[in-house]
Amino acid sequence: MKLLKRFLYFVGLPALLIVLWWATSRNGTSFFVPKPGPLVHAFRTVWLGDGFHKDVVPSLTRLAAGLIISIALGIGLGVVIGSVDWVRWLLGPLLEFLRAVPSTILIPVLLLVIGINDAMKVTVIVLGCIWPVLLNTVKGVASIDEVQLSTGEVYGLRGLDRLRYLVLPAASPQIFAGIRQSLAVGLVLMVTSEMFAATEGIGYATINFQNQVAIPEMWSGIVLLGLIGVALSVLFQLVQRRVLGWYEGLKESANV
């Protein structure tokens, strides 16, 4: 009974919206709103056919590469910058400036310096995504509880052990908050760079359909990008629940 209720809550509104969409677009009055049938058809032919290898795979590969590099670099540099006072003071204002640059504006420059290729797009993603991870890591590492640090010292935690058992776990809530922001920015940059300058990729194909005024195809691109966004978010939450389970518990137990 309870399960049924939850299920209804889950599908209720989405189902309602889909029915509404179907009913209003049936008479085909609006030029810009696609009908469900043609949209599904376009989705299958465009993205699950040739487009899968030509556009979807390259896009996702670039996104994954950009995100992985950002996260690795962001955490690595963040740990160093966060643990050493003088490095933090030296680089602080510079990083404040760099992260303030809206990353989309770098696309034309990188196009010029690197050219239209994968490296350019990955660079754009990294230059946009690294800041949330980096700055949150710095903050997390620099604000580790002093008693936790002393405990580590007393029990001989040093070097890699210290990183693995103390610094990274202690900073992980902040690191994850940073990664979450990075995921959203990464997707935006992947699409924008492909729309601005590319010869393949989901963003390129979608803006192409717009130029050809191929409405259902264009919408299918929008839907695909939405699905990728949702998938990323679900994946993130799964990982976060595993890695930060302790943190959720700690917060809950502190709130009662």
Add this chain to the structure above:
Amino acid sequence: MSERQDVRLSVSQVQKVYRRDGREFEAVRSLTFDLHEGEFACLVGPSGSGKTTLLKCIAGLMQPTSGTVVLDGKKVNGPAKGMAVVFQEYGRSLYPWLTVEGNIELPLKVAKLSKAERRARVDEALTSVGLENARKSYPWQLSGGMQQRVAIARAVATHPSVLLMDEPFAAVDAQTRADLEDLVRAVWKRHNMTILFVTHDIDESVYLAERVLVLSSSPTVVQDDLAIDLPAERDQLETRSMPRFTELRAHVYGQVQIAKTNKGGATSAQQTSTV
């Protein structure tokens, strides 16, 4: 007290001056005392008298401004092997991302003990604090008293030769506190450690220790050094109702009262009392 050969820990003329925002604050003026093999000593003193400061200097967590701390003949420069600390803020000293077992095991992992050995030590430590059932729990799922027992188990599992405890029972209820006191004595006897136990509870210091050191107010010196000649077997009811216990307690109480007004060695020489 006569010269003894078995000095474990030697604190001599330790001074600590905090500097912050250009201002100086002398928290500890000059502390000198020795701890011997297997001794259980309590350190009492008014709040803010520099007990935590002294403990941190002994633990090697910070350098004294002048003076030395010598452990087993070696000058302490950083955290020394064979020393364990139970912090005043026990809740924050347990790592919330590790289970109880993980917390106790961590120092052993760092010391590169074999898996079997680690397991044996964790079992032993958990049994001695009576927490066999909590091994898979996270610290934040436990009560304050249980958390404190985990912190003690973690310290004990490293088989330290010197154990420093900083007001470990300040935040637990009276009943738990009594249990924990007996627990610490039991652990001390079993493992033959040297313990320096900070408290500002006079009853507790007399009940627990073989020796009580009273500190003056900040800037701090040792105000009094008293041997506790109660029988080794202690019992919450029996020991506490002994006339001797009352005498000793009264003496320490008197010294602490003096300590509250006595700053920086207004009484010139350090005193070793017998009551």
Add this chain to the structure above:
Amino acid sequence: MSVAHDNVQLAAPPATPRRRASLLERGLPALLGALGIVGALFAWQIFSEIGPVDPHFLPPPSDVLPQFFQNLGYADFWTATGYTLRAWLLGLVISTLGAIVLGVIIGSSDFLRQATHSTIEFLRPIPSVALIPLAALLYGPVLKAELLIVAFACFWIVLVQVLYGVADVDKVATDTAHTMHLSYLQRVRYLVFPTLLPYLVTGIRLAATVALILSIGVELIVGTPGLGQKVALAQINDATPSMYALILTSGVLGMLVNGLMGLLERRLLFWHASVRGGVKS
């Protein structure tokens, strides 16, 4: 979900007290920070002159900085900056207002909250840039297109924070309000809104950064007037120093936005003992 901390004060002295403190400690971070900036400019200059990249594509700061300051004298430049800021601000305001109204309504009803949960969780990760083709098709290169993208993205960011905030309203306080016979609007005014405020500010701060990224992104692709369009033009015209000068400008703009948000946070939350750690993102 987790803590949002991106208003990081990198240059602030560390919280750890066990460090040698002195007069030096005050001046040193600022000095080192300035040194870092100067050092970076130096490195750029040298890299541009002897590095592997053609100096035409990566002009040295000695070319870019004069251009940057020259720009400040051109009306054209200020118009472009004004366009970008207008889209940024309008998008932010529209989405924030919409998100507050909808968030408070949804948040105060258990039924609405549960019924909309799956839809919101599904719609919010959709990258708003995916809608750029639609916006271009619907409106062409005008402000409306830019607003659609900016407002869509910011709306979800702020909405989610508002929902967290409304959920955080204390149960006992709500009951107290009922016993005092406060009307719905009074409850919103005196109870919901104050609880909500820290969350809202976090949302606006996150949204402000994203809004700037998106307005410039739309200007690049759709060609709506603004800094993004100017950069794209400079690229087509091969005016590289001009491009880099515009990037510097956008960085300064970004810092202004961050500063403004920090100010907003301190102004609105001055009563909030410590700007709360539990705010979710």
